[in-house]
Amino acid sequence: MNTWSFEHPWFLLSVLAVAAIAWARTRARPATVQVSSVAILKQVKPTLRTRLHTLPDWLRGLALCLLVVALARPQQVDTEELSAEGLDIMIALDLSGSMNAIDMSDENIQKLHDDGREPDNRFEAARKILKDFIRGRKSDRIGLVIFGSEAYLRFPPTLDYIRLLNALDQLVLDDGRRTNNDRQNCHNDCTINGGGTAIGDALNRAWMRLDTSLDKNKQKSKSRSRMLILITDGKQEGGKLDPLTVPKYVASLPEKDRVKIFTFQVGSGKETRLPAYDPMRGAPIVDRFGHTVYQRPERPFPTDPELLAQIAQLTGGHFYDSYDAKKFANDFKDLEKTTFKTKVRTHRRELFWPWLLVGLGLLAVEVLLRRTWLRTIPG
Amino acid sequence: MTLAQQEKSISQRVREIEIIARRLVSSTLAGQYHAVFKGRGMSFDSVREYQPGDDIRTIDWNVSARTGGIFVKQYVEERELTVLLVVDLSESQKFGSKDKSKRELAAEIAAVLAFSAISNNDRVGLILYTDRIERYIPPKKGRGHVMRIVQELLRFQPAGKGTRTDVALDYVARIARKRAVVFVLSDFLGDGYDRSLGVLAGRHDVVPIVTADEVDKKWPILEGLWLLEDPETAEIVHFDANNAASVQDHWRQSAVAERKREQLARKFGMEPIPATVGMDYLKSLVAYFRRRAARQ
Numbered sequence: 001m002n003t004w005s006f007e008h009p010w011f012l013l014s015v016l017a018v019a020a021i022a023w024a025r026t027r028a029r030p031a032t033v034q035v036s037s038v039a040i041l042k043q044v045k046p047t048l049r050t051r052l053h054t055l056p057d058w059l060r061g062l063a064l065c066l067l068v069v070a071l072a073r074p075q076q077v078d079t080e081e082l083s084a085e086g087l088d089i090m091i092a093l094d095l096s097g098s099m100n101a102i103d104m105s106d107e108n109i110q111k112l113h114d115d116g117r118e119p120d121n122r123f124e125a126a127r128k129i130l131k132d133f134i135r136g137r138k139s140d141r142i143g144l145v146i147f148g149s150e151a152y153l154r155f156p157p158t159l160d161y162i163r164l165l166n167a168l169d170q171l172v173l174d175d176g177r178r179t180n181n182d183r184q185n186c187h188n189d190c191t192i193n194g195g196g197t198a199i200g201d202a203l204n205r206a207w208m209r210l211d212t213s214l215d216k217n218k219q220k221s222k223s224r225s226r227m228l229i230l231i232t233d234g235k236q237e238g239g240k241l242d243p244l245t246v247p248k249y250v251a252s253l254p255e256k257d258r259v260k261i262f263t264f265q266v267g268s269g270k271e272t273r274l275p276a277y278d279p280m281r282g283a284p285i286v287d288r289f290g291h292t293v294y295q296r297p298e299r300p301f302p303t304d305p306e307l308l309a310q311i312a313q314l315t316g317g318h319f320y321d322s323y324d325a326k327k328f329a330n331d332f333k334d335l336e337k338t339t340f341k342t343k344v345r346t347h348r349r350e351l352f353w354p355w356l357l358v359g360l361g362l363l364a365v366e367v368l369l370r371r372t373w374l375r376t377i378p379g
Numbered sequence: 380m381t382l383a384q385q386e387k388s389i390s391q392r393v394r395e396i397e398i399i400a401r402r403l404v405s406s407t408l409a410g411q412y413h414a415v416f417k418g419r420g421m422s423f424d425s426v427r428e429y430q431p432g433d434d435i436r437t438i439d440w441n442v443s444a445r446t447g448g449i450f451v452k453q454y455v456e457e458r459e460l461t462v463l464l465v466v467d468l469s470e471s472q473k474f475g476s477k478d479k480s481k482r483e484l485a486a487e488i489a490a491v492l493a494f495s496a497i498s499n500n501d502r503v504g505l506i507l508y509t510d511r512i513e514r515y516i517p518p519k520k521g522r523g524h525v526m527r528i529v530q531e532l533l534r535f536q537p538a539g540k541g542t543r544t545d546v547a548l549d550y551v552a553r554i555a556r557k558r559a560v561v562f563v564l565s566d567f568l569g570d571g572y573d574r575s576l577g578v579l580a581g582r583h584d585v586v587p588i589v590t591a592d593e594v595d596k597k598w599p600i601l602e603g604l605w606l607l608e609d610p611e612t613a614e615i616v617h618f619d620a621n622n623a624a625s626v627q628d629h630w631r632q633s634a635v636a637e638r639k640r641e642q643l644a645r646k647f648g649m650e651p652i653p654a655t656v657g658m659d660y661l662k663s664l665v666a667y668f669r670r671r672a673a674r675q
Contacts, residue, residue, distance in 0.1 A: 030615070032608035036471040036481070036595045037568040038616040040636060041607060044628045049604055050617040376617070377603040 004351075007073035014071065018064045025057065031378045049374065056374055059366035066359030070352040078347040087140040087225045088157045090206035091130060093171075094232035095146045097194035098267075098301045099123040100173050101233070102294060103324040105271040113291045121275075122266050123173045125325040126231050129332045131168060134161050136336065145206045148174060149196025149238045153205055198239025199232060203246040203261070203311070206230075210259055226259045229335075230311070233267040235304035243307055247314040260317035262335055263308035266328050272297055393529050396487055400494040400529075407661055411668040412495040416460055416560055416584075426450040460501040461518045461557060463583075464489045466532060467565030467590075469509045469542040470610035474592055476599070477657040481590040484656050485564040486532035488588060488664070492562055493525045505531060508547035509539030515554070541611045542568065548575035552582065560584045564654075566591060567640050580647035586667075587644055587651040596637070596655075597630040 006012065035041070099122045102109065112119050120128065134142055141157035142164060155167050174194035210226045236243045250259050273294035276285040285293045305321055312319035318335070322328035404412070426442050429449040437451040466489055472482040489505075496503045497520065504518030505528045514535055516528060544565055551561055552575070561583045579585050593599065598620055605618040619625050644651045652667045654660040 029613075030606055032606045032615055034470075034474065034610045035607050036474040036566060036592060037611070038607055038609040038614055039568065040632045041616050041618050041629060042614070043632055044618065044625050046617075047619040047622045047625055049619045049622070050625075053604065053617045374604060376606045377601075378606065 003077050003079075005075055005077050007075055007348075009072055011072040012068060014068045015065060018061060018068060021064075022057075022061055030376075033378060053374060053376070056366045056370045059362050059369070063359045063362035063366060066355050066362065070355035070359055072352075074351040074355065076349040076351055078349070079345070087227055088210055089137075089140050089142045089226070090145060090157065090210050090228045091142065092145040092147060092151070092202040092206045092228065092230045092232075093126060093130070094148075094197060094202075094234065094266075095123070095171065095173060095192050095194055096148045096197045096232075096234055096237075097174060098197075098233055099126070099194070100275065101267055101297070101301065102273045102275075103267045103271060104273060106273070106294075109273065109294055113289070118292060120325055121173075122233055122325070123171075125328055126266065127168055127171065129329055131165055133332060133336065134165060134168075137161070143206070143209055144168070145202050145209070146171065146192055147198050147202035147205075147239075148192040148194040149198060150193065151198050151202035151205045151239070152192065153209055156209055196238030197232060197234040197236060198241075199230070199236045199307075200241030200243040200245055201239040202232075203228070203230065203243060204241050207246045207250065207259065227317070228259050228261040228315075229264070230261060230308070231264045231266060232308070233265070233301065233303070235302040236307065237302075243311065244314070247311045251314045259315060261311050261315040262317040262320070263312045264320045264322050264328065264331060265303060265305045265308050266322045267301070267303075267324070271324075272301065389530070389533050392533055393526065396490045396529055396533075397494070397526065399487070400491040403491050403661060404494045404498050407665060408491070408495055408668070411665060411672070412492075413499050415668045415671045416462075416496075416499070416501070424453045424455040426452055460496070460499070461504065461555065461559035462492065462496040462501050463504045463506060463518065463551060463555060463559050463561045464492060464528070465506045465508065465547050465551060465561060465563045465565075467509070467542060467544065467547075467563075468507050468513060468535065468537040469569075470540045471542060471566055471568050472590065473610065474595075475656055476592050476594040479656055481566055481592055481656060483533075484654055484660065485588070485590050486529070488590075488654055488660055489532055489562070489564055490525075490529045491661075491664070493528050497522060497525045503528060506547060506551060507531065507535055507537065508543070508550075509537045510541035510543040511539050511546060512550050513537045513539065515550075518559075544569060544572035545575040548572060548579045552579050555583060558583055560586065562586050562588055564588045564590060566595070568595070573643055576643070576649075577647050580649055585647070585649055587649060589640070589651050589653050591653065591655045593655065593657065596633050598626045 102119050102121050104112075104119050109119055139159070141159055142155075142161070143153070143157035144155040144164065144167065145151055146154045154171075155164050158164055174192060206228050210228065247261060250261070274297050276293040276295045277283075278285045287293050305319070309319040311317075320328075320331035320335070322331045426439050427450065429438060429451050433451050437453075439450050439452045442450045466485050468482060472485065473480050475481060475483070493503045493505075500520065502518035502520050503525060505514070505516040506512065507514040514531060516524075516531060542565070544563070544567065548563070555561070561579065563585060565587070567587065567589055576585065576587075598618070602621045605620055607616050607618050608614070609616070618629075641651060650667060650670070652660075652663050654663060
C-alpha cells in the first residue's frame with residue numbers, strides 16, 4: 001500500500017492567501033502612461049509580447065501554489081506489513097463433545113431452517129473463523145493443538161497454510177457416539193477423545209511447541225513474538241495438568257520470553273441446543289423436512305470463565321466471552337485488529353523537493369521575464 | 380505647487396497669452412482676420428452734404444427735396460459679428476508629449492482668436508465642454524470680456540471626463556440665433572458628431588481647429604512594452620513599441636482616422652485647421668485665412 005499524504009496539511013490553506021494576493025492584484029491598477037486615447041492603439045494587431053503580458057502573473061501564481069504544496073510537505077507513505085518479523089501462533093482448539101452444541105434460540109434455528117440451512121455448531125463456527133484467520137495471515141507461523149480428554153499437537157507452527165487448512169478441514173468432532181468403525185475410517189489423527197476438557201494439557205502442549213519450535217538455525221524461536229490462542233467451551237475436566245501451571249510459569253519468565261495467551265470462552269450463553277440423537281439407529285434425529293432436530297441439554301454445560309480470564313490476565317493476553325457464534329466472530333476480528341494491525345512499517349518518502357524546485361524555478365523565470373523581455377514601461 | 384502659486388502662474392499665463400495674442404493680432408494677423416470674417420451687407424448710417432466726387436447714385440432725393448441742399452446717403456459695413464469659441468476640455472486634451480498640452484494649445488489659439496475678434500469690434504462668446512456643457516460665456520464685446528474668457532480657458536476645472544462633441548455642437552445650434560462664426564477647438568478623437576456638425580454647418584460658419592500631439596499620430600522612437608491608459612475610459616492597453624509592424628500599424632490607422640475626419644469636414648464645406656503641439660499653429664492659421672480670403 002502506498003498513499004500520498006501531507007505532513008502539514010494546514011499549510012495548504014495558504015492557497016487562500018495566494019488567492020487573496022491574486023485578487024488584490026487584479027483590482028490594483030498598475031502604473032500607466034496616459035495618452036490621448038487608446039481607441040486606435042487598441043486596434044493595433046497584438047504581438048506575441050502584448051499577448052503574453054499576463055504570463056509573469058500566472059507564473060507567479062503557479063509558483064506560489066507549488067511552494068504552498070511544498071510547504072505542506074507531501075509524502076509518499078508506504079505501509080508495509082512486515083514479512084520478516086512474523087509471529088509464532090499456537091492455537092489450542094477444544095474438540096470436546098460439547099463443541100457440537102448450538103448457541104441459538106429455537107426461533108433462530110427455525111429461521112435458518114426456513115432458509116434451508118443448518119446452524120453451525122460451536123466447532124464448525126470455530127473452524128470457519130480459524131480458516132478465515134489463517135487465510136488473512138502472511139508471515140506468521142501457525143500451529144494447532146487439539147484437545148479433549150487429552151491434548152496433542154495436530155500441526156506444529158508452520159507457514160504452509162494450505163496443509164494447515166487441510167488439517168483443519170479434516171478435523172472431526174468426537175461427540176461420544178462414534179463407532180469404532182468411524183474411528184478407523186478416520187486416518188491421520190483427525191480426532192481425539194471428546195470426553196473431557198484438558199485445558200492444562202493443551203496449554204502445556206502449545207507452550208512447549210512455541211518454546212521449542214525451531215527455525216532453520218535450530219534456535220529457539222524466542223526472537224519472534226509468540227502468542228497462544230485458546231478456544232474452549234467448558235471447564236477443566238480430566239487432563240494431568242492444572243490449567244494455571246503454564247500461565248504461572250509464563251508469567252514468571254522475563255518479559256521478552258513471555259507469551260500472551262488469548263482465551264475464548266465459546267457458548268456461555270443461555271440458549272444452548274444439542275442435536276437430538278436416536279440411540280436405536282445410532283444417528284441424529286431428522287424431521288420430515290430433513291432438518292436436524294435440536295433439543296435442550298438435560299443439564300447445562302459447566303463453564304469456567306473466571307479461569308480463562310485469569311489465564312489471560314496472568315500472561316497479559318485478553319479474555320473474550322464469546323457467548324454465541326456471532327460474538328465469537330466479532331471477538332476474533334477484534335483480536336486480529338489489536339494484535340496484528342500494529343505490525344506494519346511505514347516508510348515516508350519526502351516528495352516536496354520537486355514542488356519546491358519547480359516552484360522556485362518558475363519564480364526565477366517569472367522575475368527574469370518581468371525584468372527583461374516582458375518589462376513594461378512604466379515598470 | 381500651492382494653490383496661491385498656481386493662481387499666480389495662471390495669472391501670469393493669462394498675461395503672457397494676452398501679450399502674445401495682441402502682438403500677433405497687430406502684426407502677423409493684422410487685417411487677415413478682418414478681411415476674412417466680414418459682415419453681411421451694408422447698413423444705412425446717416426446723410427451728409429454732397430461733395431464733388433460722390434457717386435450721384437447715392438444722393439438721397441427725398442432729403443434733398445425737403446432741405447433744398449443736396450445730400451447723399453452714407454452706409455457702414457455691418458460688422459456686428461458673433462464669434463463663438465467652442466473648446467473641448469475633456470481628459471484627452473490634457474495630453475502633451477512636448478512643452479505643452481493640447482488644452483494649453485487650444486487655450487492659446489482661442490485667446491488669439493478672441494483678441495483678433497475684439498480688435499475687429501466683434502462679440503466673442505465661449506463654450507467649454509467635455510461630455511456635457513461645462514461653461515457658457517455669452518458673446519460680448521470689450522477687452523475685459525476677452526480677459527475673462529482667457530482666464531476661464533486656462534483656469535476652468537471641468538467636472539466631466541469624456542468627450543461629447545455632438546452635445547456641444549447641438550447646444551451651439553440652439554443658442555446661436557444669428558449667424559455666427561464658430562471655432563471648434565478639439566482633438567476630434569471621439570466620434571458620433573457627424574450629424575450635429577452637418578446641422579450646425581448649415582446655419583453657421585463653422586471652423587474646426589484640430590488640436591493634436593505628435594504621439595497621437597505616430598509613436599515616437601521610444602521602444603519597450605508600454606502600458607498605456609485612456610484618460611477618459613481608464614482602459615489599459617499594452618503596446619509593443621519594439622515591434623516595427625505595430626508602430627507602423629498605429630501610424631497607418633491614425634492617418635486613416637485623420638483622413639476620415641478631414642473628409643467629413645469637407646463634406647460640410649469646412650476647412651479644418653490643424654494645430655499640432657510643438658508646431659507653429661500661426662502658420663496654419665494665416666494660411667487658412669489667406670486661402671479663405673482668396674476664395675471670397
